[in-house]
Amino acid sequence: MKKIIVIGGGVIGCSVARELCRYEAEVTVLERFNDVSSGTTKANSGIVHAGFDATTGTLKAKFNMLGNAMFDKLSKELDFPFKRNGAFVLCFDKEDLPSLRELYDRGVRNGVEDIFLLTPDEVHAIEPAITENIVGALYAKTSGIVSPYEMAIAYAENAAVNGCNFLLNKKVVGLEQKDGDWEVKTEDGSVYGADIVINCAGVHADEINNLVCDKKLTIIPRKGEYMLYDKTCGYLTSTTIFQMPSKMGKGILVAPTTHGNIITGPTAKDVDNKEDLYTTVDGLNEVYDKARKSVPSLNKKFVITQFSGIRAHCTEGDFVIGESDKKGFYNVAGIESPGLTSAPAIAVYVAEDIASMLELKKKKSFVSKRKAIPHFAMMSDSEREKLIKENPLYGKVICRCEVVTEGEIVDAINRPIGATTVDGVKRRTRAGMGRCQSGFCLERVMEILARELGIDFETVVKNESGKYIVYRKEKK
Amino acid sequence: MIKKNLVIIGGGPAGLAAAKSAYDSGERDIVILERENVLGGILNQCIHNGFGLHTFKEELTGPEYASRYIAEVEKRGIEYKLETTVLNVTDKKVVTAVNEKDGLLKYKAKAVIMACGCRERPRGGINVAGSRCAGIFSAGTAQKLINIDGYMPGKEVVILGSGDIGLIMARRMTFEGAKVKAVVELMPYSSGLNRNIVQCIKDFDIPLLFSHTVVDIKGEGRVSSVVIAKVDENLQPIMSTAQEIKCDTILLSIGLLPENELAKTASVELSPVTGGAVVDENMMTSVDGIFECGNVLHVHDLVDFVSMESEDAGRSAAEYIKRKGSPKRDYVAIKGEGGVRYVVPQYLSKSDKLDKLQLKMRVNNVYKDKRLTVLADGEEIYSRKKQIVTPGEMESVVLNADAIAKAQKADSITVTLKGE
Numbered sequence: 001m002k003k004i005i006v007i008g009g010g011v012i013g014c015s016v017a018r019e020l021c022r023y024e025a026e027v028t029v030l031e032r033f034n035d036v037s038s039g040t041t042k043a044n045s046g047i048v049h050a051g052f053d054a055t056t057g058t059l060k061a062k063f064n065m066l067g068n069a070m071f072d073k074l075s076k077e078l079d080f081p082f083k084r085n086g087a088f089v090l091c092f093d094k095e096d097l098p099s100l101r102e103l104y105d106r107g108v109r110n111g112v113e114d115i116f117l118l119t120p121d122e123v124h125a126i127e128p129a130i131t132e133n134i135v136g137a138l139y140a141k142t143s144g145i146v147s148p149y150e151m152a153i154a155y156a157e158n159a160a161v162n163g164c165n166f167l168l169n170k171k172v173v174g175l176e177q178k179d180g181d182w183e184v185k186t187e188d189g190s191v192y193g194a195d196i197v198i199n200c201a202g203v204h205a206d207e208i209n210n211l212v213c214d215k216k217l218t219i220i221p222r223k224g225e226y227m228l229y230d231k232t233c234g235y236l237t238s239t240t241i242f243q244m245p246s247k248m249g250k251g252i253l254v255a256p257t258t259h260g261n262i263i264t265g266p267t268a269k270d271v272d273n274k275e276d277l278y279t280t281v282d283g284l285n286e287v288y289d290k291a292r293k294s295v296p297s298l299n300k301k302f303v304i305t306q307f308s309g310i311r312a313h314c315t316e317g318d319f320v321i322g323e324s325d326k327k328g329f330y331n332v333a334g335i336e337s338p339g340l341t342s343a344p345a346i347a348v349y350v351a352e353d354i355a356s357m358l359e360l361k362k363k364k365s366f367v368s369k370r371k372a373i374p375h376f377a378m379m380s381d382s383e384r385e386k387l388i389k390e391n392p393l394y395g396k397v398i399c400r401c402e403v404v405t406e407g408e409i410v411d412a413i414n415r416p417i418g419a420t421t422v423d424g425v426k427r428r429t430r431a432g433m434g435r436c437q438s439g440f441c442l443e444r445v446m447e448i449l450a451r452e453l454g455i456d457f458e459t460v461v462k463n464e465s466g467k468y469i470v471y472r473k474e475k476k
Numbered sequence: 477m478i479k480k481n482l483v484i485i486g487g488g489p490a491g492l493a494a495a496k497s498a499y500d501s502g503e504r505d506i507v508i509l510e511r512e513n514v515l516g517g518i519l520n521q522c523i524h525n526g527f528g529l530h531t532f533k534e535e536l537t538g539p540e541y542a543s544r545y546i547a548e549v550e551k552r553g554i555e556y557k558l559e560t561t562v563l564n565v566t567d568k569k570v571v572t573a574v575n576e577k578d579g580l581l582k583y584k585a586k587a588v589i590m591a592c593g594c595r596e597r598p599r600g601g602i603n604v605a606g607s608r609c610a611g612i613f614s615a616g617t618a619q620k621l622i623n624i625d626g627y628m629p630g631k632e633v634v635i636l637g638s639g640d641i642g643l644i645m646a647r648r649m650t651f652e653g654a655k656v657k658a659v660v661e662l663m664p665y666s667s668g669l670n671r672n673i674v675q676c677i678k679d680f681d682i683p684l685l686f687s688h689t690v691v692d693i694k695g696e697g698r699v700s701s702v703v704i705a706k707v708d709e710n711l712q713p714i715m716s717t718a719q720e721i722k723c724d725t726i727l728l729s730i731g732l733l734p735e736n737e738l739a740k741t742a743s744v745e746l747s748p749v750t751g752g753a754v755v756d757e758n759m760m761t762s763v764d765g766i767f768e769c770g771n772v773l774h775v776h777d778l779v780d781f782v783s784m785e786s787e788d789a790g791r792s793a794a795e796y797i798k799r800k801g802s803p804k805r806d807y808v809a810i811k812g813e814g815g816v817r818y819v820v821p822q823y824l825s826k827s828d829k830l831d832k833l834q835l836k837m838r839v840n841n842v843y844k845d846k847r848l849t850v851l852a853d854g855e856e857i858y859s860r861k862k863q864i865v866t867p868g869e870m871e872s873v874v875l876n877a878d879a880i881a882k883a884q885k886a887d888s889i890t891v892t893l894k895g896e
Contacts, residue, residue: 227603228600275696277607277608278605278606278607278692279606279608280605281605281692284605300603303600303603304598304600304601305599305600306603307608381580384579385579388574388579389579392576392577395575395577395579395580396559396575396576397511397563397574403563435598436596436614437600439596439598439614439616440595440617442617443617443620443621443624457625458627461610462609462610463609463610463697464609464610467609467610467698468610468698470621470625470627471627471628471629472627473622473626473627473628473652
């Protein structure tokens, strides 16, 4: 059987792996962190873009349009949170109205449907929280919101069920081609052989490419800082609110999340270090001030957390997708916005491309559906009763703010590609994501992790392997 | 649907005292719903002493104080359910709860007492920039890890905020062999009790830095240092004063917030100042038959005062059930002014005959040599000299029957600080 190695377990790696699982091949994902969805995928705006931003004719525009159209069906099939909530682009200055018009025209050219130029009155009729200080806005009904890490995890779980092998804590450090086959070396000294290597390494995709290819790539880590508001602010807006884009990106947005919080951000600042996830005083101030330019009623008092993510900005200016100048080394690189939107379409394209390169046959046994962890908080009382009868652990609330039960946490740990860290549990169940930010449930989640994984309490980690949360008390 | 006269949400000090007092006022059909696996609430992790000086005239630890009230509840045979989380309360007093054994529980109550306590403000609430690595805990979480689970959150500690739990934890971490390098407080004064500053900080020579804040947290995977700086009069950091302190742990003690998510589901009116419900002198909220007491109503410094307030709420709820509701009443509002940040209760009924009325309040700054004064339509009905008042110490005044009668005739009652 043909062997395919996917480097990187973000939303791109996971979706590509899942689509490849439709074919008769041995698919392995190498991920450098201890969980999938640990890089750019875990910290971004979570927007499914309508498609008016990307320059017509680019891969960004093409895959944005194709990807956007896939979300309704895909989110049901893989059972992850998605909502088509519509988006505005606000214009604050009469001088910018021609640019807004250009954006509209580009949208039409790219094939975006249900796109409109609205007057301030029309805007406020739909979204009253938007500032009075606008001269007009673009409105795109097909824009959506998605939970990016849950989407990637859904892809990963479904891939795993279909035979994909996920190897975690495997940082790729070497690539070599021997007699037409590839050898992939990881930091721990392991070597994996493959017929094809697919580079989905996100912000590190340039380093992986540059290990073997003549044509070098450069990815500039572009940091974006965010502030997340309590669910009590969720009523403020049901649509995504952008400001006029600049050459650095789409600017600071205000949007609901699929779980009912309000997200604001991101900044766009090129940084030197690809792991630089620090938030900064200036960055957070910028997010706050600019978000309030769109929605003046936002109040700092209701912020529950801040975070930042790194975008993989490639100097090529467009997605880099396809076989490189080395046979059997395939790039899916420079996937910055609208990368999340494009992921489903990129994955299908890449899988089909590789299937034809390797002459792979379709697998008969492919299971396309995946069921999410039951979400107790969102259930009706009768659903809750039924679930508790089946498993009483769903009657034990662990995270009070998000109403997450022990049943959900145990499920998150014991599924394929299950959670092994506190943050892994958080991304899968929302335990610790609420207004107390794990003040009450941290220790209980740690206990459950220790019990289910059969490890000592003090070896449970928040996120990074080896970076412990507590120490054992020394006996005196 | 289970019919119940009185449902008490929370089995901590507030819920226990309310249950005891409701029982002693004649109510027998009571259930306490507690989400933890033992009664006693946060007291169980407060193993230091200093509890009960007012209530029992002796110094108890938190678990000891709790056990006395638990014993009273047990003695009376009051029903309680553990590991039971309340999911929803309606304004019709339908309480939905869940546990492993019973599944979903729906109570139709005649009266509900919310005694759900408070939670700690997380890092996100004050926008501290920097790394989001492991090693950053709220002080209460660290307290539970050490005192209940027996694990150390870290070895070299900086504490941000000088709330009581932060001060207590500075001492506790020191006892357990950790090095507390600094307690950093944004304000020029502590929000904790003076006795804790003396007994937990000064006695252990821990640096307490007022008018300082954390401007950056550094660490890859785990905290490795914090950067602190002085703040100016607008509380903005002065970056030229920044200094880096090596540490592996940061504890946050930056405020407690009444946990009123359930009150919101019942459409209870909340005060933007206290974060708790707006109540009358019976501790009844804007929703008829729903009462609040303890830290869910407003954050207290001493559990003794929580118990006292909750006993009032328990008694009122029992009365309410006995009278099959409350009579139609007119109210006069009670407001804080001139340095008084808030007063609880916020309303006084104009008609009910009362022998005494306790007003509880907090000030917004440190004041010296003032008179804590209650005015009814501008006329002084109570005044007491205070050498010093601070935001960290709750003040209270007790009005007698005469003063109450005057207050009830007034259109406005204000509590204020007057110069000597």
